[in-house]
Amino acid sequence: MSGENEPTEPNEQNGQNEPGYRRGLDGPAPEERPTPAGRRNEQGIRIDPEVEAKQEPRRTVISTLVEHEPGVLSDVSGLFSRRQFNIESLTVGPTTDDDRARITLVVEEPDPGIDQIKKQLRKLVPVISVRELESDAMRRELALVKIDADQPSEVAAVADMYDGKTVDSCPETATIQITGSRQKIDAAIETFEQFGIREIDRTGTTALARGTQSTAAPASTTESTAEAASHPQNQYAPADDD
Amino acid sequence: MSERATSIPPEEQHDDQDQDQNADATANADGNDTTAGATSTDTAATGDDAQPDPVTTGAESVVRALENAGVEYAFGVQGGAIMPVYDALYDSDITHVTMAHEQGASHAADAYGIVSGEPGVCLATSGPGATNLVTGIADADMDSDPMLALTGQVPTDFVGNDAFQETDTTGVTTPVTKDNTFAADPDRVGTDVSEAFALAREGRPGPTLVDLPKDVTNAETNREPDEPTTPDTYEVTEEADPTIVASAAERIENATRPIMLLGGGVIKGEASEACQEFAIEHEIPVVTTMPGIGAFPEDHELSMEMAGMHGTGYANMAITHCDTMIAVGTRFDDRLTGGIETFAPDAEIIHVDIDPAEISKNIHADYPLVGDADTVVSQLARAVETSPKATKWRAQCQQWKSDYSMAYDVPADEPIQPEFVVEALDEATSDRAIVTTGVGQHQMWACQYWTFTEPRTWVSSHGLGTMGYGLPAAIGARLAADDDQEVVCIDGDGSFLMTLQGLSVAVRENLDITVAVLNNEYIGMVRQWQDAFFEGRHSASDYGWMPEFDKLAEAFGANGFRIDEYDDVADTIEAALAEDGPSVIDVHIDPQANVYPMVPSGGDNGQFALAEDQL
Numbered sequence: 001m002s003g004e005n006e007p008t009e010p011n012e013q014n015g016q017n018e019p020g021y022r023r024g025l026d027g028p029a030p031e032e033r034p035t036p037a038g039r040r041n042e043q044g045i046r047i048d049p050e051v052e053a054k055q056e057p058r059r060t061v062i063s064t065l066v067e068h069e070p071g072v073l074s075d076v077s078g079l080f081s082r083r084q085f086n087i088e089s090l091t092v093g094p095t096t097d098d099d100r101a102r103i104t105l106v107v108e109e110p111d112p113g114i115d116q117i118k119k120q121l122r123k124l125v126p127v128i129s130v131r132e133l134e135s136d137a138m139r140r141e142l143a144l145v146k147i148d149a150d151q152p153s154e155v156a157a158v159a160d161m162y163d164g165k166t167v168d169s170c171p172e173t174a175t176i177q178i179t180g181s182r183q184k185i186d187a188a189i190e191t192f193e194q195f196g197i198r199e200i201d202r203t204g205t206t207a208l209a210r211g212t213q214s215t216a217a218p219a220s221t222t223e224s225t226a227e228a229a230s231h232p233q234n235q236y237a238p239a240d241d242d
Numbered sequence: 243m244s245e246r247a248t249s250i251p252p253e254e255q256h257d258d259q260d261q262d263q264n265a266d267a268t269a270n271a272d273g274n275d276t277t278a279g280a281t282s283t284d285t286a287a288t289g290d291d292a293q294p295d296p297v298t299t300g301a302e303s304v305v306r307a308l309e310n311a312g313v314e315y316a317f318g319v320q321g322g323a324i325m326p327v328y329d330a331l332y333d334s335d336i337t338h339v340t341m342a343h344e345q346g347a348s349h350a351a352d353a354y355g356i357v358s359g360e361p362g363v364c365l366a367t368s369g370p371g372a373t374n375l376v377t378g379i380a381d382a383d384m385d386s387d388p389m390l391a392l393t394g395q396v397p398t399d400f401v402g403n404d405a406f407q408e409t410d411t412t413g414v415t416t417p418v419t420k421d422n423t424f425a426a427d428p429d430r431v432g433t434d435v436s437e438a439f440a441l442a443r444e445g446r447p448g449p450t451l452v453d454l455p456k457d458v459t460n461a462e463t464n465r466e467p468d469e470p471t472t473p474d475t476y477e478v479t480e481e482a483d484p485t486i487v488a489s490a491a492e493r494i495e496n497a498t499r500p501i502m503l504l505g506g507g508v509i510k511g512e513a514s515e516a517c518q519e520f521a522i523e524h525e526i527p528v529v530t531t532m533p534g535i536g537a538f539p540e541d542h543e544l545s546m547e548m549a550g551m552h553g554t555g556y557a558n559m560a561i562t563h564c565d566t567m568i569a570v571g572t573r574f575d576d577r578l579t580g581g582i583e584t585f586a587p588d589a590e591i592i593h594v595d596i597d598p599a600e601i602s603k604n605i606h607a608d609y610p611l612v613g614d615a616d617t618v619v620s621q622l623a624r625a626v627e628t629s630p631k632a633t634k635w636r637a638q639c640q641q642w643k644s645d646y647s648m649a650y651d652v653p654a655d656e657p658i659q660p661e662f663v664v665e666a667l668d669e670a671t672s673d674r675a676i677v678t679t680g681v682g683q684h685q686m687w688a689c690q691y692w693t694f695t696e697p698r699t700w701v702s703s704h705g706l707g708t709m710g711y712g713l714p715a716a717i718g719a720r721l722a723a724d725d726d727q728e729v730v731c732i733d734g735d736g737s738f739l740m741t742l743q744g745l746s747v748a749v750r751e752n753l754d755i756t757v758a759v760l761n762n763e764y765i766g767m768v769r770q771w772q773d774a775f776f777e778g779r780h781s782a783s784d785y786g787w788m789p790e791f792d793k794l795a796e797a798f799g800a801n802g803f804r805i806d807e808y809d810d811v812a813d814t815i816e817a818a819l820a821e822d823g824p825s826v827i828d829v830h831i832d833p834q835a836n837v838y839p840m841v842p843s844g845g846d847n848g849q850f851a852l853a854e855d856q857l
Contacts, residue, residue, distance in 0.1 A: 024838045024853020027555055027646040035848060036563055038587030044574070044605035046587065067475065071424070075416060082417050112602060119599035125421040125441065128475050 043112045055110035059088065061133040061207045062118060065216035067126040068094065068101040075124050076103055085109060085117050089141075089204025100128065102216065106205045129216045137215075139207040142177065143185045148196035149174040155195055162188040173198060297466055300425075301326035301459035303432030304392065304452075305334050307467035311439045313363050315339055315354060315721050317347040321367020322407060323394025326459035328365075339721070339751060341714070342743035344371050348378020349711050349741070350718030352387050352449075353678060353701045357722035359512070361388035361442040361450075368394045369407030372453075373414065377708060379449045380418040384705025385533060386510060388447035390439050391415075397457035398426060411453045420448030428458050432467025440470040445478035446597040447510055478596065482611035482618045490568075490592045490609035491625035497566035499588075499635040500526045503549070506533025506704070507571015507595060511615030514538070514697040517570060520619055524629040527639045529557040531572050532689060533704045539695040546639060550578040552686040555646025555839045555850055560639055561586050562848035566630070568622070570594040571615045574604040575705065576844070584846035594618045646839070646852070648690060657832035658808060660684065660760045664691040667730055667758060670815045675728040676701060676719050680712035680737025683766035686837040688732045699727075710740030713757060717744060720753045728819065729754065735761040735788050742791075745798040748824035756818050757826045759791050762833040770836045774857045795826035803827040 039049040066072045073092055080087045088106040095102050107117055114132065121130045133139075145164075147155055149172060159166060159176045162184065168175040178188050182205060189200065209215040297303045304327055308316065317339045320328055331338050341347040344366040351362030366375045372393040382389040396405040412422045421441050425431040431454065438450040494500060502521050508514055514537045521528045521544055528538045529549040540547050549557035561567070567589045572578065579585040585605060593600070593607035594615055601610040611618050650661045664687050668675075677692055678701040679685040685702055694700050701719050703711040716731040723729055738759050748755055768783040792802030801821045803814050805828070818825040839850040842857055851857045 023834070023836060024851075024856070025555070025646065025648065025650070027852050030849040030851070030856055033559070033848060034563070035846075036588045038589075040583050040585060040587055040606070042582060044582050044585070044602070046590075046606070071412065071416075074413070078416055112606075116599065116603060119601075123597070123599055125473060125476055 043110070045112075055112065057086070057108045057110050057113070059106060059108045060114055061137060061139060061205060062105045062107060062114075062121070062130060063133055063207060063209075063216045064103040064105065064121055064130050065095070065128040066101050066103055066124075067128065068099050069126060072101070072124075072126045073103070075126065076105075076121065079120055079124065080105075080117075083116075083120060085113060091204040091206050093206070104205060104207050131209075131216045133207050133209055133215070137207050137209050139181055139205050140179055141182050141185055141203055141205050142179045143189065143200060143202040144175055144177055145189060145192055145197060146173050146175045146199040147192050148172065148198065151195060155192075158188075158191050158195075161191070164188065296464055297432065298462060298464065299326065299330065299459065300428035300431045300454075300461050300463055301330040303428070303463060303465060303467050304435050304454065304459060305330040305336065307432040307435035307439065307470070308336055308363060309334060310436065310467060311470045312360070313439075316363040316365055317341050317350040317354070317718065318365030318392075319344050319347060319367070319371060321371045321394060323368035323396055323456045324365055324371065324392070324454070325367075325394070326456060327392065327394070327454060330459075338365075339717070339747065341717075342746050343741065344374030345377050345710070346714035346717070346741055346744045346747070348375045348389070348391065349381065349703075349708070349714035350721075350744075351389050351391070352378055352382045352385075353715035353718030354722045355382070355388040355442075355447070355718075356385075356701050357676060357698050357719045359388070359510075359698070361390045361439055361447075362718060362722075363390045363392070365392045366394070367407065368396055368411065369409045371407075372409055372411040376414060376418065377706075378714075379415055379451065381703050381706040381708045381711065382449040383418045383420065385506060385703070386447050387449070388442045388510075389449040390435075390442050391419075391449060391451040392435065393451060393453050394459075395424070395453045395455040398455045399457070401455065412451070415451050418449070419451050420446075422451040422453065424453045425455065425458055428461035428463040429465040431458055431463075432465065436467045436470040437473060440472045441476065444472050444476065446507070446595075478614075479598070479612050480614045480617050482594070482613040482621055484621070486609055486611055487618070487621045487625050490611060491622060491627075493566055493590055493592065493609065494524070494568065494622070494626050494630060495628050497630040498632055499563060499565040500524075500630045500632055501546075501560050501564040501567050501589075502526050502528045502538075503531065503561065503567055503569040503572060504528060504534040504537040505531045505570060505572025507615050508534055508537040509571075509697040511571055511596065513570065513615035513619050516616050516619040516623065520623050520626075523623070524626065525632065525636060526568070526630070527560055527636060529553070529561055531575070531578050531704075532702070534572065535689060535700040536694045536697045540693045541695060543640075544636075546643070548689050549847065550575075551580070551841045551843070552690065552837050552839065553578075553841075553847075553850075554648060554690065555852065556639065556642035558839065558841065558847040558850050559642045559646070561589075562846075563638075564589045566590055566592070568592045568594070569605075569607075570619060571596075573600045576604075579604065580841045580847045581844045584848065592622075594622075652808070654808070657835075658805065658811070658829065660687045660762075660829075660831045660835050661691045662808070663758065663760060663805075663811060663829050663831065664688055664732065666811050666815055667732070668692045670812070670819055671728045671730060672726075674699060674724075674726070675730055676723055678702065678712050678715040678719055678729065678731045680731075680733045680740075681707045681709045682734040682737055683762070683770065683835070683837050684732055684734040684737070684760040686767075687760070690837075692732075709734075709737040712737060713741050713744045713748075713755075716755045716757065717748055717751075717753060720748075720755055728756070731755060731757040733757055733759045734766060735759055735763060735791070736765045736785055738791065739785075739788070742794070745795060745800050745824060745826070749799040752823045754822055755824045756815075756821075757795075757824070758815075758818075759826065759828050760831050761788060761791065761828055762831050762835065763788050764833060766833075766835075767837070773836075774842075774854055791826055791828035795824075801825040805829045 164176040347364040351364035354362030546557040590608040592609040712733040795802035
């Protein structure tokens with residue numbers, strides 16, 4: 001870049017030492033410059049400048065196969081907290097291979113966020129594969145609900161409606177075990193509320209892909225392109241659940 | 243590589259015969275099953291006649307791993323939990339550079355990695371030693387610089403008990419490392435280090451850390467470390483999807499306002515040459531990000547120099563108005579993009595990056611090209627058959643260059659303008675001189691007024707913006723640089739004050755470094771923002787209590803210089819550069835000088851301000 005290399009007398013420059021001398025560079029002012037017509041939305045996607053485009057979050061299940069070693073869960077959960085991804089539930093369990101564990105995550109984010117979550121998970125060295133499950137995947141959650149048992153037969157009847165199983169009872173309370181989709185458990189809990197619920201413990205969602213598909217096999221790298229997240233089969237459809 | 247500043251006299255190195263006998267005894271006593279692995283490692287590592295002695299402890303295995311990786315220098319500070327490793331280093335050919343503070347060790351290692359392309363190594367003890375490294379590790383993480391940090395840890399039995407100098411170092415550093423490991427097994431510790439070294443370098447580079455409990459490094463083992471290879475789960479894509487390459491090439495051919503945006507990944511991926519050839523063949527104007535400085539010669543006609551918050555006006559006009567952007571190795575940091583809505587709003591983006599997670603993270607990529615920068619740009623070069631018809635666009639770019647030129651005034655009776663000093667330093671040094679900086683106004687003036695022409699000559703803290711980076715970085719850069727390359731640190735007064743204890747290291751090692759402190763007795767960038775956005779209320783930014791840096795330098799045993807007048811600038815710079823050891827020039831600049839152009843945070847790049855009244 002070029003500057004003047006020799007000091008000059010102040011008077012040669014137009015009134016530079018006067019009060020209000022403008023310190024800065026020359027060139028057309030901002031209002032004199034052309035401006036482009038386009039706009040991007042907050043995800044950095046080019047949009048019609050006239051249209052308000054906002055991506056709605058969706059809920060989805062991400063299954064992750066990881067090395068079974070200390071610190072992996074903290075790597076994964078730390079990734080979510082520091083990148084401010086909204087995590088709904090997280091479950092971890094062993095697999096058929098002693099050296100590997102499966103982490104099932106339910107997240108709620110707009111499409112670009114879900115895409116970013118998958119890519120960031122892939123970057124963790126102990127992570128072997130990451131896959132967003134399709135809407136027909138098997139998804140289950142387990143809940144234990146401790147209910148006031150003033151009306152034992154009615155409690156049993158409701159439990160029955162939801163395929164619940166009484167796992168503990170005493171004159172004052174009954175503890176019911178319910179398994180199924182998140183919606184089913186929500187509904188069961190809502191129905192149990194009429195008796196008075198003392199305590200609830202719920203696991204997060206566990207999930208496996210349907211049929212012969214592998215839930216989390218080593219992913220091909222082409223999957224992690226920008227387009228991957230918007231495949232229609234990745235859309236969450238509650239009707240298919242359970 | 244420069245000559246090693248040896249701190250271990252040859253006569254103090256071990257007696258080979260004695261060591262051999264000891265080692266043999268140990269190996270026999272253990273009746274080990276790892277001899278085969280050890281032998282193959284030895285052969286691969288040395289290649290000369292002298293076989294290194296078998297390792298006997300975890301610490302020796304750690305040092306052997308560094309030797310196998312070709313490590314020449316390690317930067318660090320001694321301490322309780324890391325002592326076994328230092329004891330093993332005592333017998334090694336690796337030169338340990340004792341720093342005055344661990345933060346300096348991590349910055350020096352970072353800079354070593356930037357200049358050499360190989361991971362820089364830093365060491366610290368547990369607890370405060372490890373936490374002092376964290377700033378430099380975080381800095382390397384933000385800038386994707388290859389670095390390996392080794393930290394001592396309390397013995398495994400004590401871990402979790404709040405023992406003396408205990409910190410959960412892997413816990414603390416997880417968010418700021420590419421990967422980290424708690425080494426729990428003496429037989430595996432060397433391999434942990436080898437793997438961490440390989441991970442720091444492979445794919446998108448970054449800092450890795452191995453936490454070394456004292457009992458693990460002290461423990462006996464005859465297990466040689468494996469070769470530095472990355473774990474199986476770490477996959478890097480080298481070549482981009484050919485269909486996307488083909489459609490991107492078609493887009494480039496049809497562009498009328500093309501631009502190349504070169505980021506730090508171009509330099510790290512050794513893709514500068516491929517990018518230059520591509521831009522020059524197809525006559526595409528080039529802007530760089532701040533970490534991308536040096537990827538394209540700034541004296542070339544096609545160069546529009548740096549874009550972003552304090553980028554040139556013409557670079558910002560060019561990225562705002564282009565219709566096709568070939569972005570290579572950049573993560574679209576907010577200091578580059580300004581507000582997302584107004585960033586290159588007419589442009590289709592071709593994004594080349596080795597890290598898939600960078601694709602569409604901040605700016606949507608219309609053509610995502612995941613792969614090694616050099617490989618992918620070569621793929622593109624083969625695919626593009628006709629150059630874009632952009633004569634008018636190029637003329638427009640040149641017009642912007644003259645409209646928004648970076649010329650500044652040098653009134654004779656005013657205090658020294660900082661731009662003048664940067665240009666004078668540039669003029670007094672060779673093209674291959676390495677510039678390191680702290681963070682602040684001086685860093686921006688260095689970006690704007692130094693004409694960079696070579697990759698790996700610009701060493702700065704970009705993503706993290708770490709004040710105090712300049713001097714320790716100059717130490718690391720000096721040891722990585724060729725002997726004929728000058729190393730100049732352009733620093734600010736506030737920045738320099740944060741890590742100037744490193745001068746003691748530069749003096750001890752007699753490192754040929756010239757530090758120019760652009761002294762305005764302010765935290766200048768903050769003062770500039772306070773003037774612009776906080777009604778001139780200079781809360782805690784007025785540093786009128788600065789020491790006299792020239793005298794301070796002399797107290798350390800360095801050469802001290804001071805500049806107060808324009809007439810002294812050239813001569814003093816020449817005198818300082820002529821000194822063989824470290825020199826510090828305290829340059830008293832105009833305290834009111836500001837950095838322009840400027841895009842306010844989150845603003846529109848095309849609406850950059852040329853002076854305060856445009857903010």
